[in-house]
Amino acid sequence: MSSQKVALYGLGNMGYLIAERISSQFSLQVSDLNTAQVERACNELSAEVITCPEQLAGTNYVVLCLPHPSASLSVLKGILPYLDANAVVIETSTVNPADVRRSEQLLAERGIALIDASILAGVSQMAAGTASLLLGGSADVIARAKPVLDSITEKQIVFGPLGTGAAAKVINNAVAHAAMVVVAEAGSMATACGVDIQKLIGLLSDEQMGMHRPLTYRYAKRIANHDYEGGMPLSAALKDSALALELAHSERVPLFAIQASHTVYELGATAGYDREDYAAIAKLWADWGKPTVPAT
Structure with missing residues (x-):
């Protein structure tokens, strides 16, 4: 078990499966509007509930698995002042390259790194560990995020610059x-x-x-x-x-x-x-x- 912390925003059907996989290797923090899912993650995965953004001090990675691009941007706006400068944000939500670029511009205010890691799979594939991640971003940031990416799935395809995985x-x-x-x-x-x-x-x-x-x-x-x-x-x-x-x-x-x-x-x-x-x-x-x- 790594001592590094991963914060996951979004515990829908896919997000919860990602939480299961990440929690097997990292200390997990979770947030979702569905309080039942949050409670489930606490009980089943020993996850820490994010009740205030100040808890993200010392968090190494933030994973987004949200239902709409606007939700990702809203979350990032709320947590940005509290993120460590060396944190990496991993966008797994289904979004467009323009959405990724908007997130990049926002995070650039504090020099925080971002990659897109779109999930190519259904929930059954994620549960079985056969899902694929379609990656976009700089090679060094992808390398920094690799421990978390590997915890989600070992099947990864790097398409190129930021936004290409989402595209x-x-x-x-x-x-x-x-x-x-x-x-x-x-x-x-x-x-x-x-x-x-x-x-x-x-x-x-x-x-x-x-x-x-x-x-x-x-x-x-x-x-x-x-x-x-x-x-x-x-x-x-x-x-x-x-x-x-x-x-x-x-x-x-x-x-x-x-x-x-x-x-x-x-x-x-x-x-x-x-x-x-x-x-x-x-x-x-x-x-x-x-x-x-x-x-x-």
């Missing part, structure tokens, strides 16, 4: 949430057409098929290398997309994500990319001044 988490969630809509639409179309759902799941989860191929082949190999020669022409993808819309219309299945994506293929064809591999839709974002990968 990676938000992007990952955006993809998952958008894919959820596509999957729901696909399932509705399949059900309407009498397609066996379990076989459809097997098809879409095959590494050479629907869900994997756009990322592991077209993005990782073609878009990343700016290689759009050969392959399946964008014009063919546009035709297939039109067939999907026709099928959904005939079965009276409402589409949202698939309908919207069809527009992108239309724009790609209009831009003159119709004879290139359909990964060339990525060139549209470069045309708009926001390339999907760095220029070679």
Whole structure:
């Protein structure tokens, strides 16, 4: 057990699991609006309740696991005058890079270090110790925080400067949430057409098929290398997309994500990319001044 102190703000479903893991290696201080959770942490984890910010004198690390970016900033404003200058703040809440920068500016008043350590996992993964932390910040501050990070989980990915871990988490969630809509639409179309759902799941989860191929082949190999020669022409993808819309219309299945994506293929064809591999839709974002990968 380390003699260093860790203060954790936020004892929600994820926060409490983090508290369990930290308390196994550090002296833990806790704060939450839910008094029942605070009492539970005291009884089960031998945690010290933070009743006033003066208790943070001598605290080495502050971990934030809060439900909204404004909550993180509010907590930091309240405790800032009482933090030791050599303390490290670890932001595990789901926030945007701009939120991290606002926290950085606030903490800079006293020279206090900050990293973002977004959690990529559900509560079951955190409980099992298989969660991942997506890290952003300077290498030396991440190294200083490593004992606490390791107590949470050993699976850590450093993405780069401050805010990049938070950005990676938000992007990952955006993809998952958008894919959820596509999957729901696909399932509705399949059900309407009498397609066996379990076989459809097997098809879409095959590494050479629907869900994997756009990322592991077209993005990782073609878009990343700016290689759009050969392959399946964008014009063919546009035709297939039109067939999907026709099928959904005939079965009276409402589409949202698939309908919207069809527009992108239309724009790609209009831009003159119709004879290139359909990964060339990525060139549209470069045309708009926001390339999907760095220029070679």
